[in-house]
Amino acid sequence: MSGPSTYEPKTGFERWLDTRLPIIRMAHDTALDFPTPKNLNYWWTFGGILAVCLVVQIISGVILAMHYVPNADLAFNSVQRIMRDVNYGWMIRYIHANGASMFFLAVYIHIARGMYYGSYKAPREVLWILGCVIYLLMMATGFMGYVLPWGQMSFYGAVVITNLFSAFDGIIPGLGTAITTWLWGGFAVDNATLNRFFSLHYLLPFMIAGVVGLHIWALHVPGNNNPTGVEVRSKEDTVPFHPYYTVKDGFAIGAFMILFAWFVFFAPEALGHADNYVPANPLATPAHIVPEWYFLPFYAILRAIPDKLLGVLAMFGSIGLLFVLPWLDTSKVKSMRYRPTARWFFLIFIAATLGLGWCGGKLPDDVVIAVGRDETGAATGFTVVWLSRILAVYYYAYFLLVLPLLGLTEKTLPLPDGISSPVLSKGGAAVPAGATASPEKKG
Amino acid sequence: MTAWPLIDQMNPAGDTLALASIEYDLGKVAEGQQATVKWRGKPVFVRHRTAKEIAEAKAGDTADLKDPQPDSARVKPGKPEWLIVVGVCTHLGCVPNFGTGSYGGWFCPCHGSVYDTSGRIRQGPAPLNLAVPDYSFVSDTRVKIG
Amino acid sequence: MLTLRKAFAGFAAGLTVMTAGAALAATHGEHMRETKFSFEGPLGKFDRGALQRGYKVYAEVCSSCHSMNLVYFRNLAQKGGPFYDEKHPNPNNSPYAKALAAGVMVPDIDQETGDPITRAGTPADHFKAPFPNEAAARASNGGALPPDLSVIAMAREGGAHYIYSLLTGYHEPPKGLRVPTGQHYNPYMAGDLASYWDGPKDKVPAGGLIAMPPQLTPDRVTFDDGVKATPDQMAHDVATFLAWAAEPKAEERKQTGLAVMIYLIIFTGLLYASYRRIWKNVAH
Numbered sequence: 060m061s062g063p064s065t066y067e068p069k070t071g072f073e074r075w076l077d078t079r080l081p082i083i084r085m086a087h088d089t090a091l092d093f094p095t096p097k098n099l100n101y102w103w104t105f106g107g108i109l110a111v112c113l114v115v116q117i118i119s120g121v122i123l124a125m126h127y128v129p130n131a132d133l134a135f136n137s138v139q140r141i142m143r144d145v146n147y148g149w150m151i152r153y154i155h156a157n158g159a160s161m162f163f164l165a166v167y168i169h170i171a172r173g174m175y176y177g178s179y180k181a182p183r184e185v186l187w188i189l190g191c192v193i194y195l196l197m198m199a200t201g202f203m204g205y206v207l208p209w210g211q212m213s214f215y216g217a218v219v220i221t222n223l224f225s226a227f228d229g230i231i232p233g234l235g236t237a238i239t240t241w242l243w244g245g246f247a248v249d250n251a252t253l254n255r256f257f258s259l260h261y262l263l264p265f266m267i268a269g270v271v272g273l274h275i276w277a278l279h280v281p282g283n284n285n286p287t288g289v290e291v292r293s294k295e296d297t298v299p300f301h302p303y304y305t306v307k308d309g310f311a312i313g314a315f316m317i318l319f320a321w322f323v324f325f326a327p328e329a330l331g332h333a334d335n336y337v338p339a340n341p342l343a344t345p346a347h348i349v350p351e352w353y354f355l356p357f358y359a360i361l362r363a364i365p366d367k368l369l370g371v372l373a374m375f376g377s378i379g380l381l382f383v384l385p386w387l388d389t390s391k392v393k394s395m396r397y398r399p400t401a402r403w404f405f406l407i408f409i410a411a412t413l414g415l416g417w418c419g420g421k422l423p424d425d426v427v428i429a430v431g432r433d434e435t436g437a438a439t440g441f442t443v444v445w446l447s448r449i450l451a452v453y454y455y456a457y458f459l460l461v462l463p464l465l466g467l468t469e470k471t472l473p474l475p476d477g478i479s480s481p482v483l484s485k486g487g488a489a490v491p492a493g494a495t496a497s498p499e500k501k502g
Numbered sequence: 503m504t505a506w507p508l509i510d511q512m513n514p515a516g517d518t519l520a521l522a523s524i525e526y527d528l529g530k531v532a533e534g535q536q537a538t539v540k541w542r543g544k545p546v547f548v549r550h551r552t553a554k555e556i557a558e559a560k561a562g563d564t565a566d567l568k569d570p571q572p573d574s575a576r577v578k579p580g581k582p583e584w585l586i587v588v589g590v591c592t593h594l595g596c597v598p599n600f601g602t603g604s605y606g607g608w609f610c611p612c613h614g615s616v617y618d619t620s621g622r623i624r625q626g627p628a629p630l631n632l633a634v635p636d637y638s639f640v641s642d643t644r645v646k647i648g
Numbered sequence: 649m650l651t652l653r654k655a656f657a658g659f660a661a662g663l664t665v666m667t668a669g670a671a672l673a674a675t676h677g678e679h680m681r682e683t684k685f686s687f688e689g690p691l692g693k694f695d696r697g698a699l700q701r702g703y704k705v706y707a708e709v710c711s712s713c714h715s716m717n718l719v720y721f722r723n724l725a726q727k728g729g730p731f732y733d734e735k736h737p738n739p740n741n742s743p744y745a746k747a748l749a750a751g752v753m754v755p756d757i758d759q760e761t762g763d764p765i766t767r768a769g770t771p772a773d774h775f776k777a778p779f780p781n782e783a784a785a786r787a788s789n790g791g792a793l794p795p796d797l798s799v800i801a802m803a804r805e806g807g808a809h810y811i812y813s814l815l816t817g818y819h820e821p822p823k824g825l826r827v828p829t830g831q832h833y834n835p836y837m838a839g840d841l842a843s844y845w846d847g848p849k850d851k852v853p854a855g856g857l858i859a860m861p862p863q864l865t866p867d868r869v870t871f872d873d874g875v876k877a878t879p880d881q882m883a884h885d886v887a888t889f890l891a892w893a894a895e896p897k898a899e900e901r902k903q904t905g906l907a908v909m910i911y912l913i914i915f916t917g918l919l920y921a922s923y924r925r926i927w928k929n930v931a932h
Contacts, residue, residue: 097932139718139799142897149897150904241509245518246542255512298930306923313916320912324905325690328802336803336894337795341543342590342597346838436850479931614843 064088089279094297095304096285098478102172103283104311105165107304111312112162113271117264119155127207129257131250134209135338153327159201160330161319163353166194174384175405177393178284184385186277191382193270198354198378200263203256205351210335215348217248217256223361226368247341288393289477296478347422355419356412360454362423363447373451380458387458389466397472401465408457411450418447523648525640528584536600538589541647545589545597546635547608548645551619556582558606559620569631573620576634586637586647587621593628608632677836678854680806681813685888691906693899694892699730701871702889705882708869710797713789713860715777718798719893721749722771728899730889745771752776790830792859801887801894808887810836815883818862822853831857 066087068074077084126145128137141148170190173179179187202220206213221242228235244251282291291297298304322329330352334345350358357374364370380387395402423444430440514522524541526548531537536549551559559573559582577585589597591610598608598617604625605618615626622631637647686695703724706716724731725742736742749769754776758765769776779785786793801807813836821833824847839856842849864879871877892898 097930136718142895143718143723149895149901153901240514241512243514244512245514246522247544249518249543251515251518298932302926303930306919306926310916310919310923313912313919317909317912317916320905320908324901324908327901333803333805333807336799342545344596432850434849436848436852609843614840 062094065092089275090305091299091301093279093300094282094291094294095300096283096291096296096478097298097303098285098287098296099283099304099307100286101311102168102176102286104308105169105172107308108165108312108315109162109169110271111315112158112165113264113267116155116158116162117268119151119158120261120264122151123155124261127257129207129254131209131253131339134207134253138208150323153323157319157322157327157330159204160322160351160353161315162197163201165315166197167353170194170381171409174408175395175402176284176286177288177388177390177395179385180388180393181385182281183277183284186274186281187385188382189270189274189277191378193267193274194381195378196263196267196270200260200267201351201353203260203263206253206256207260208335209253209339211337211339211343211345212332212335212348214248214339214341215345216350217252219348220350221248221252223367223371223374226371229368249341284393285478286394286396287475287478288397289474292477293479349420352416352420355417356415357419359415359419359447360451362419363444363451377451377454380455384458384462388462389464390462390469390471391466392471392474397474398465398469399472400469401462404457404461404465407453411453411457414450415447415454418443418450423447523646525644525646528643528645533583539647541588541635546647547585547587547589547600547621547632549585549587549600551583551585555606555619559585559618562605562618562620562622562624565624568623568629571620571622571631576620576622576631578637578639581639584645585619585621586634586645587632588635589632591615591628592623592630592632593626598632677810677813677834677838677856678817680809680836681816683809683812683884685808685884685891687888687891687898690902692902694728695888696730696732697873697875698885698888699892701869701873701875701881702885702887702892703730704871705864705869705886706797706889709863709882710886711775712778713785713794714797715779715794716775716798716893717777717796718774720772720774721745721752721769723893723896724748725771726896728896729892740771742771749773755780790859792830794860797890797893799894801891803894807894808891811887811890812883814858815862815864815886816879823847825853827857831859832861834858 064084064087066077066084068077068083073083076082123141126137126141126148128134138152141152143149145151173187173190202216206217221239224238224242225235227238240246242252243249244255282297285291332349334347337345349355357377360377361370361374364373390398390401392398395405421443423442425443426438426440427443427446428441429438431438433439522542524539526537526539528548528550531548531550533550534552534555536547539546539548556573563572573582576587591598593610593615596610598610598615600608605616607619607621607624608617609615610617610626610628615628616624617628617632618624620631621634623629635647637645640646686693686698706714722739722742722745723729725736725739725745726732727737729739731742731744731748732739733742733744736744739745749771752769752773752775753766754769754773756765756767757763779788782793795803801811804810806813814834817836818832818834821827824845825833825841826844826846827833828844833853833855834857835853835855837856837858841856842852844857845852864882866879867877869877869882875881895901
């Protein structure tokens with residue numbers, strides 16, 4: 060909860076600066092003395108982890124940009140030069156490439172936390188929407204970044220995704236072609252496309268940083284949500300951000316870095332594709348064009364619909380749904396800790412999204428459950444594309460049917476009085492054992 | 503609109519547009535031969551069809567085609583001996599070879615798509631016929647593609 | 649709370665499944681041959697002898713068709729490379745790099761007349777390409793382009809295992825397989841042989857057609873260290889060499905990783921201890 064500032068400048072310099080640019084006051088109020096709910100669990104550490112990820116990507120990226128050449132004839136070799144000849148280039152490149160995956164891993168956990176604990180509900184709707192904007196910018200940045208090494212997957216990923224816009228020819232004839240020509244800067248993905256993707260890939264992270272600033276500002280107006288979903292009532296419910304959450308976030312960041320370092324130093328290519336070490340060739344298409352893992356669920360949704368335009372709309376729609384989530388969920392109870400039915404639907408949602416990711420990495424005609432064999436001996440049966448359809452339907456239904464209806468009909472567990480109820484057992488039980496607090500229950 | 507220059511700068515530049523269309527001298531291609539020309543980054547087959555190939559193509563008009571199209575729609579009137587198609591398999595983009603398929607036309611080595619002498623898909627996983635680019639005869643022996 | 653933890657575990661497992669799925673999707677050939685390479689695993693190192701023998705196989709067998717434009721003679725003498733010598737830490741001055749380079753004639757321009765000439769190589773030169781351009785390479789190889797081998801070990805699923813299997817895997821095509829002239833059957837090559845198969849439709853052989861004929865005949869190369877040059881040995885050594893060439897910094901990467909992990913584990917441990925200490929007296 061933002062209240063009046065508690066900062067008191069101690070030295071002469073601090074007093075002088077405070078009346079000219081109160082930046083130390085701002086740091087104190089947002090990161091040192093900021094009252095934070097004292098019951099935050101580890102799911103709340105991912106915001107800090109994400110900030111570190113952004114800084115890591117920007118620093119490693121700016122350094123790579125000192126050596127990378129954004130020209131179709133030179134890009135692939137310039138990356139190899141970074142890996143072989145630039146001092147520690149291999150490390151910076153692997154940090155940047157794996158850092159992108161870690162960034163998405165963290166953002167998916169962060170989003171899942173928001174969905175489970177109702178962090179998108181009033182009064183945090185704008186905070187949530189700003190987060191969705193950051194996510195969109197991250198996807199654009201990641202997509203363009205993957206094109207830069209100009210391998211086969213880089214090139215054909217660009218071909219497939221930019222070609223999606225030609226589906227708009229179905230809305231207004233010629234519109235889609237005009238858009239793709241404008242995006243490409245030519246009649247196909249080529250040097251003009253690569254060069255502009257590099258420019259925008261460099262730009263977007265700084266826009267992300269700006270929106271992150273707004274995101275933290277929007278957070279600090281109401282203050283953090285917490286696992287109970289019950290708002291902070293008094294100072295007793297909070298601890299100052301420093302040292303309590305600086306040290307907890309620090310530990311979580313350390314653990315995250317261990318996972319990150321394992322990828323960078325011992326499995327740097329695990330999340331990539333061998334085909335991207337083949338230089339881009341417009342005349343030879345790879346057998347399996349697959350995006351990076353963090354795009355797989357959306358790729359599956361795209362391919363689930365046989366119509367090109369509808370597939371594109373379904374894919375963008377699945378991201379658009381996130382933006383309006385605060386108004387789709389009708390429940391008055393924030394945290395799914397106290398919404399046992401909703402919790403099951405949410406877990407199935409997570410499973411469906413993981414399932415869509417699995418489908419996205421396969422060919423649409425691959426068989427999931429074999430039923431028989433055709434004349435060539437190939438298995439026939441329940442295919443990946445049908446599984447994608449079922450899972451995509453659940454994905455949409457979760458937002459458009461389950462959450463709106465459940466909030467009106469579900470039975471919720473009684474909420475605790477607040478964060479500082481005398482005894483709050485670890486499992487989040489609603490009734491404090493041996494409590495002296497008044498037993499008013501919220502239904 | 504003051505914003506138009508900021509938007510239009512992303513449209514194809516002068517050097518890109520220069521390669522947007524090419525002219526080709528058909529005199530180099532004897533009957534029964536095929537030339538491969540690079541156009542907008544893609545291979546284009548310029549084939550001088552024999553009478554037999556033309557007859558086979560016309561016969562295929564009534565066959566059960568995945569992407570139905572009469573041969574006459576794929577050539578210019580009065581010039582059925584010239585077939586100009588983009589040499590990119592409509593399945594996943596490999597470059598098909600002429601002469602090894604069972605319909606007398608092209609065969610794609612990557613996944614086995616077979617095209618006839620009109621470049622229409624007859625067998626295999628490709629969904630569409632070989633694309634016919636925009637082209638016109640600037641003279642009897644010269645075409646402009648694109 | 650427990651269910652959320654389970655969900656996270658499921659998510660992490662799902663992530664592993666996803667990545668495994670994506671990696672396996674492209675393989676068409678048979679499962680690769682069983683073999684071990686010294687450089688595999690978090691503490692793996694390249695076997696120096698294998699690297700030197702592998703270089704000789706490349707230089708005497710492969711380089712007549714395959715370029716390695718991203719590998720320089722100086723790389724051979726850098727730390728971790730086949731001919732590194734502690735007495736000459738600067739690879740540009742290494743007598744080994746100089747000798748190996750000087751044995752190759754590379755194209756250049758005469759600085760006085762401007763005419764194209766050939767001259768003896770130096771450590772600063774990359775390995776000599778057998779053909780001046782793609783069209784010449786294709787013309788000499790029946791229309792097929794022998795790929796550059798600089799990163800081939802990273803450009804194929806299975807890496808060194810795939811290379812080893814492919815080079816030793818040639819055998820007579822099964823009856824019923826029509827192999828066009830200029831092509832060769834290899835069970836480890838990616839491809840789809842259905843259109844070349846006359847046998848029962850459900851028994852299409854695994855593998856594909858490759859334009860490269862089998863190369864590793866016994867004793868095709870004579871190794872300087874006396875190791876017998878069986879096809880298996882040559883394939884294993886050249887696969888090791890190509891794995892090094894694709895990522896010369898692999899050993900350095902793993903060594904740095906070990907130090908970084910130890911540091912991070914200690915530092916994170918200290919942070920955890922601080923966290924517990926600071927939160928000790930707070931009811932939460």
